[in-house]
Amino acid sequence: MRYATPASAKEAAGLLSKEKGAAFLLAGGTDLLVKLKMGMVEPDLVVDIKRIPKIDEIQTSAKGFTIGAAVSGAVIGEHKGLRAAWPGVVEAANLIGSDQIQGRATLAGNLCNASPAADSVPAMIVAGAKAVIVGPNKKRTVPVEKVVEGPGKTCLTKGEVIEAIVLPKPEPRTGDAYMRFIPRTEMDIAVVGVAISLKLERGVVKKAKVALGAVAPTAVVVPAAARALVGSKLDDASLEKLAAACSAACNPIDDKRGTVEYRTRVAGVLAKRAAKLAFQRAGGAL
Amino acid sequence: MGHEQKYVDKKYEVVGTRFNRPDGIDKVTGKARYGADASAPGQLVGRVLRSPHAHAQIVKINTAKAEKLPGVKSIVTSADLPDLTGGDQGLADILENCMARGRALYDGHAIAAVAAVDEQTAAQALKLIEVKYKKLPHVTDVDEAMSESAPVIHDRIFTRGVEPKPSKPSNVAARTQMGYGDVDAGFAEADVIVEKTYKTEHTHQGYIEPHACLASVNPDGSAELWVTTQGHFVFRNVCASLLGLDIAKLKVTSSEIGGGFGGKTHVWGEPVALALSRKANRPVKMVMGRDEVFRGTGPTSSTSIDVKMGAKKDGTITAAVAEMRYQGGAFPGNWAMLACMTAFACYDIKNNKSVGWDVVVNRPKVAAYRAPSAPMAAFAVESTIDLLAKEVGISPIDMRLKNVAREGTQAPYGPTYGPIGIEHTLKAVKDHPHMRAKLKKNQGRGVACGFWFNIGGQTCTDLNISVDGTVNLTLGTVDVGGSRSSMAMIAAEELGIPYDQVRANIADTTSLGHNDMTEGSRGTFSSGMATIFAARDAISVLKQRAAQMWGVPEEDVIWENGQAIAVGEGHGNLPALTLQEIAAKSGRTGGPIAGHNEVVADGAGMGFASHICDVEVDPETGRSSIVRYTVVQDAGKAINPDYVEGQFQGGATQGIGWALNEEYIYGDDGCLQNPGFLDYRIPVCSDLPFIDTQILEVPNPLHPYGVRGVGETSIVPPLAAVGNAIANATGVRMTHAPMSPPRVLAAIDAQENAG
């Protein structure tokens, strides 16, 4: 196994695309190293992006935030601007693992690992996050919801690397929230995850986006759930509609982590709670 | 040596205070050497190939390809571990569990093992071993295993304890019955009768350190084993028997231990590592992965239990019956028997009967887990008592106090109790501020009691005094929970010297006589007793040397506060001789000064506890959070209160994990689906509040300091305490543990649907 520390995303892409054997990008390593130790992957080449200048920084501009692919959860959690703008994304990122994992785990890694239960993915989707993808020859920007195609599968082609996650500057009176259900308090995989962002106008929901995690092969965007919220002040009836739409959108599996019935049910419960939190964060009064 | 074992009430200088443990610095700085931290020149890496099937005939094992792989030094199968057990079925079961013999009996059963020059080669070699299996029907559920239609796992098992002896083999290894009185008459007297069936799932001890050892066998039949174990002397004897070694030629050293809780009282990979080493003629290090720990070592039984109890209007329990079905994994155990002994042990019930069924299934061989078998029985009995109390209309605590066992009560398993502390713990609970704390919405409070024995057993201890007056205490009971500090405190107390002057060490098997395991809460009880006696032995030598130094008769010397004092006519004015002064001269007064003791300690005291649990249940998700928890337990005498509290908290934590989320999940294929800490959910720190403790001290009359074992009882009440709290929070009685969110939500739904 060889280990490389390229100085740019482009160089990383070049190394990956040229490698004939099994090649893996290494960000925080909290997924990759576990798989390596368990013998699930046997890489010939590991390309570590952490030495790339500025890849561990968060840039703020008039348009929003550019979060480098090696920025850890802990750094995201300490970023005041990000916390104020997208508290739902920050709380989702900070739910990953434990303190130790937080020191390493990245948003891009969470996305590229492509687990159906990845916590930050639904939150990034409803915030309108985009992935900046660098290939050996070209660069492209793809909405986060288009990146994951199935469990363990992304739209990245051989050699492509996510250089950064871009979050827009939120419109005024926007609030977002992410909630997940786990039996423990941490160090667990989401049985259900719900992310909601919404924008208010005169106390009424003007726009909304709802995404669910862990209830289908990929995170799912639920337009019907968003429609249930739009035009409401989060009265009971609209919350019930929201819950029903979320439950209906679930296509989960029965496994050791949860039954279909339980996941479907709890998706609705969490959706209501996340909606209330997002609503309050947008300045709405319940 | 006739030392006085009886309890004597006295004032202590060292005992009962709090000291740091001698192994503390090493452990917090990462220097401590655990099972995986030893290495030897030329060592190989040992790895085990495990069955992917729940039950299968091993048609053929072909190791030829693996043997040809460069770097592979030995491969063993059951053929390399011939059966030398000479008709001892228990030992034969251990052998077969360590390495399958013709049949894989559970998912994870060891089939073959390799030793190779490095990790990668060993892993690759495992892939090259070809095993042809013929799958056989399997059964993993205890109730199903008892049914007529279940596949019979061993044709040698004919149920013991039933008349007439069955003519057909079955999965039921034994029936046990205990109790006394006439239960039918008792139920006839009852105003209220409650009957319920409970189920508990298979749980693992969850020690953080996986099993690990370094084995080295020489062609002359001598061997060494470095291993993480709760009892290296017992490991030595078992491994020597299985491999045909002479006991004295196998030196076993116990490493520091990262948790055992009973799971490291049994050998798993150690005989295999020795066999690999013998065949390769090189040292072999074998460290289990976490999945191997879950699949290949012993969890505790899953159970199915019926309880029926009757009471009069005043709360007197007139009759109690429990029918308890425990699976022991693929080999018979006596786990249901232990359940029978403990189920009703907290109470004085005129008519009681416990029936236990020990059953085999296609799961890993069950091992002891902290108060083995008692928590499940307590879950059923303590839940039923709450139901009964509700029917009768008195508080759960008063119900328990009304029927509590006391000195003079006959235990369901026969003997009559001496002084015991269950009533004290219940009264302390009743008076505890926790009981008066306000509960919030969706919160409920539960109380439950628990009992566990402790055992005595064989102990052998040395105490050597150095010329500078510092003391080496050499122990053979493995320190699992801080016992080195407790033993050093006891030695310091006896000798009348400061704690810092005593250093306690655990010796290897060539340095001391046999010591039983650290199990059955025996460590501080028995090793403590041997330490007291060894110290008293040393004191008599010290007095004799002082007498010699002074030239006075030995009878005129007494030992007080760490010094020899000459009393009596004529030598009243002699200045006292300190331990240091006597030690400094020892080379000229007869050589090194030592004390020694070997003892089969009997008279172990019973351990009783009562717990209070506050839980908050999310009615929409069924998720329970523990908001407050208090343990009250009788320790007899807390030598080092820090570590006694630690035992209380640790046991409660494990019990809470079991109550809420821990369980083995099997697929229809009989394979374990969650062999890792991600999906086998032990509690994490943030899951629990600070666990409050209250130590009570009702001295054990048969220990010089009144010590009772404290290590295990604390895991007994939590399942029921949590269940009772959930019932009070939700109105729903949970009868299936763990009471995981989906189960609680389903129960809430069922109750709502029922109106």
Ligand SMILES: Cc1cc2nc3c(=O)[nH]c(=O)nc-3n(C[C@H](O)[C@H](O)[C@H](O)COP(=O)(O)OP(=O)(O)OC[C@H]3O[C@@H](n4cnc5c(N)ncnc54)[C@H](O)[C@@H]3O)c2cc1C
């Ligand atoms: C103890 C523990 C607890 C965990 N808890 C959670 C949890 O609560 N919630 C959760 O969602 N996850 C959890 N995880 C999983 C993991 O921590 C997250 O998925 C994390 O975000 C991964 O980020 P990373 O930077 O460590 O990824 P890495 O392990 O470095 O990479 C993950 C995968 O993505 C690829 N990759 C990484 N970065 C890029 C990039 N920039 N471009 C292209 N490909 C890339 C890698 O090649 C690899 O295949 C946990 C893991 C552990 C070990």
